[in-house]
Amino acid sequence: MDRNTFDALYDLYWAAVYRAALKRVADPGIASELTEEVFVQLWRNKHRTWAATEDVLVFLLKVLRGEIIKLMEQECITMVYPLTALVEKMPLPSAN
Secondary structure, eight states, X not given: OOHHXXXXXXXXXXXXXXXXXXXXXXXXXXXXXXXXXXXXXXHHTTTSOOSSHHHHHHHHXXXXXXXXXXXXXXXXXXXXXXXXXXXXXXXXXXXX
């Protein structure tokens, strides 16, 4: 896949992927980030051969599903282990 093909697929499917993301996360900012990550994954898989454009949409929605699952896992971990998440963000003390 070359850059022109990617751009055409981006223009064709961005709105559909974004709507699917927004249905599941209900936050426009997060939905936009997820959609962008989906298209990053498409570009990383540019070497794949697609039988039809519908196969590309199926791929994009599968990647979106995986990204949403990762997001949910991160949120669950933060809810279950809130102190762990806080400690992980703390700077390490300097060694003097």
